[in-house]
Amino acid sequence: MGLSHFRGKENESMSVISEKFTVSPIHLFFIMYVSIVDVSILSFQREAVMDAGHDAWVSMLLVWISSHIIVWMMYKILSNQNPVNSDFVSINHAYFGKFLGACINQAIILYFVLGALVVYRSYLEAVLVIIFPTMSLWPISIVFLLLIYYAVSGGFQTVAGICFWAFLILIIVFPPLFLLLIPFLHPQNLMPFLNHSPVQILKSSHQITFSFYGAEVLLGIYPYIRTQAKSQKWAHLAVGYAGFVFLVTLVVGLMYFNQYQIQHLVWAVLKAIGILQLPLLQRLEYLILSIWLVKTVASVSVGLWIACHSWKKLWRTKPSHNLIVILFLFVILQLFIKDPEQLLAVKKLHVNVGFYFVYAYIPLMFIITMASKKFSAIRKLR
Numbered sequence: 001m002g003l004s005h006f007r008g009k010e011n012e013s014m015s016v017i018s019e020k021f022t023v024s025p026i027h028l029f030f031i032m033y034v035s036i037v038d039v040s041i042l043s044f045q046r047e048a049v050m051d052a053g054h055d056a057w058v059s060m061l062l063v064w065i066s067s068h069i070i071v072w073m074m075y076k077i078l079s080n081q082n083p084v085n086s087d088f089v090s091i092n093h094a095y096f097g098k099f100l101g102a103c104i105n106q107a108i109i110l111y112f113v114l115g116a117l118v119v120y121r122s123y124l125e126a127v128l129v130i131i132f133p134t135m136s137l138w139p140i141s142i143v144f145l146l147l148i149y150y151a152v153s154g155g156f157q158t159v160a161g162i163c164f165w166a167f168l169i170l171i172i173v174f175p176p177l178f179l180l181l182i183p184f185l186h187p188q189n190l191m192p193f194l195n196h197s198p199v200q201i202l203k204s205s206h207q208i209t210f211s212f213y214g215a216e217v218l219l220g221i222y223p224y225i226r227t228q229a230k231s232q233k234w235a236h237l238a239v240g241y242a243g244f245v246f247l248v249t250l251v252v253g254l255m256y257f258n259q260y261q262i263q264h265l266v267w268a269v270l271k272a273i274g275i276l277q278l279p280l281l282q283r284l285e286y287l288i289l290s291i292w293l294v295k296t297v298a299s300v301s302v303g304l305w306i307a308c309h310s311w312k313k314l315w316r317t318k319p320s321h322n323l324i325v326i327l328f329l330f331v332i333l334q335l336f337i338k339d340p341e342q343l344l345a346v347k348k349l350h351v352n353v354g355f356y357f358v359y360a361y362i363p364l365m366f367i368i369t370m371a372s373k374k375f376s377a378i379r380k381l382r
Contacts, residue, residue, distance in 0.1 A: 017084055022224045023160045025231035030163040031221065031302055032238035035214035036067075037170070037245055038299045039123045039292065044211035044246070045253040045268040052204035053259040054189060055196040059204035060250050063212050064243035066205075070358055071215055071239055073366040075232050078222045080369050086228070088219040089313045095368055102314060108361075109310050111353055112220070113326055115213065116303035118350045120144065120330060121337055123289075123296040126267060131286055141334060144297070145327050151301040152308060152323050156224050159301045166298040169291055174245075177284065178252055180276050185255035209358070210351040212246065214299075215239055216358055220306030266340075 023031075048056040078086045085091075088108055092101040124144070128137055151162050218235060225231045249269060253262060256272045265271055270285040281287060308322040337343050 017223060019226065021156060022226045023157055024226055025228075025234050027160040027164065028218075028221075028225055028231045029234040029238045029241075030167045031160055032215055032217065032235055033242050034163040034166050034295065034298045035217045035302050036212060036239065036242040037295075038119045038214065039126060039296055040119075040211040041246060041249055042126065042269045042288075042292075043122075043267050044208060045250055045262050046265060047207040047210075048204055048250060049254070049259045049262050050204070050207065051200045052196050053200075054191075054254050055194055055201060056204050056208070056254070056259075057190075057247060057251055058194065059201050059208055060243070060247050062201070062205045063208045064239075064247065066209075066359075067212060067215055067239045067243065068236060070362055071218070071232075071235050073362055074216070074218050075235070077362075077365050077369045078218070079228070080373055083228060084223055086222050087310070087313075089310050091219075091365065095365070105310065105314050108219075108357070109307050109314070111350075111357055112217075112303045112307045112310075113329070114346075114350050114353065116300045116307070116326075117330060117333060118347055119296060119303075120148075120300050121334065121343055121346070123292065125340060125343055126270075126292075127289055130267065130270060131289060137334070141331070144293075145330065147293075147297045148300055148304065149323065149327060151297055152304050153320060156221070156305060159298070159305050162294070162298045162301060166295040169294055173288070173291055177273055177276065177288075178248065181252060181256060181272060184272075184275065185252065186258075187255055189255050189258050190251070206355070208246075209355060210347070212242070213350075213354045213358065214242075216362070217302055217306060219362075220310060221302075 045056075048059060052059050077091065081091060081094075085094075089105050092104045092108075095101065096104060124137055124140060127140060128135070132140070151159055215235070215238075222228065253268045253272065257265065257268060262268050267285075270288060273288060274283070274285045276284050278284065304323065304326055307326060308319040311317055311322045312319050337346060
């Protein structure tokens with residue numbers, strides 16, 4: 001199928017979005033879960049323990065709770081809009097006007113592109129370091145970019161389907177591996193409880209928030225969810241299960257390594273799983289990274305689909321053209337992100353931008369929405 005037949009060309013100008021471009025509420029669970037649990041779960045333990053040490057699990061709980069609050073705020077914002085125009089592009093245009101709204105929308109779109117780039121490049125870095133340390137990055141990149149192009153150009157339902165399979169693969173593979181690690185765990189590594197200050201706990205929470213970004217994709221996909229009123233429970237279930245997975249991964253890491261060892265390990269989860277030996281499978285970390293390809297394609301595809309269709313709505317451009325531009329941008333940026341230090345700088349940029357987007361922009365939009373609703377009710381009474 002050619003570029004002119006971009007299969008996912010949903011028409012936002014329609015009064016009602018056709019069902020063939022939408023997905024059922026349960027698919028929101030898979031999309032949000034896959035968006036939250038990305039490649040960062042394999043390495044976030046290092047940043048988590050820098051400030052809070054073995055009490056980093058408390059920081060994880062705080063991030064988990066705050067994410068549920070953010071999801072609740074987003075639903076309050078979105079449920080007060082026209083169902084078809086209940087995405088960040090339309091909301092910013094309505095709240096801030098054409099010019100300022102367009103500037104904010106452009107910044108948010110670039111944030112989603114940046115997030116997809118970080119996930120894409122982080123996965124490639126893991127493959128390069130652990131599986132193919134002497135291989136050029138380009139052969140893997142080309143295959144990866146072709147898979148992303150196929151997924152995103154297939155439309156929202158294709159992206160949702162890939163998210164489902166990514167979730168299914170992870171749920172089959174990871175729990176048994178964690179169970180096999182139980183004999184090697186040392187619960188005493190978590191002792192003594194709560195011997196770090198609140199400031200240290202909060203600093204650790206700030207580090208963990210980067211790994212737990214992803215729930216904000218709701219602002220871009222909400223119009224494409226059928227029976228939107230019934231979807232909120234699936235969004236909270238996605239955040240709840242993702243938080244549980246992060247918490248278990250962190251606690252297992254802390255009980256396998258001590259807090260000082262983790263600070264020197266970039267890929268703590270892969271290092272722990274690497275000690276397991278199964279018949280015919282001597283290097284399980286290779287298997288994990290190979291399986292994680294599906295998960296990474298799904299996560300990147302969600303972000304790029306939102307970016308492509310938000311640009312379409314903002315500038316009236318074709319999603320297929322937008323996708324090609326973004327993938328070409330990935331290739332160009334890959335020339336400049338050559339080593340882990342440069343990748344870390346890009347990650348820090350994403351962390352800082354994402355923190356203000358999630359914990360400043362979304363609460364601000366919530367306040368504006370609630371105030372507008374209250375003033376509208378007062379005017380009706382008059």
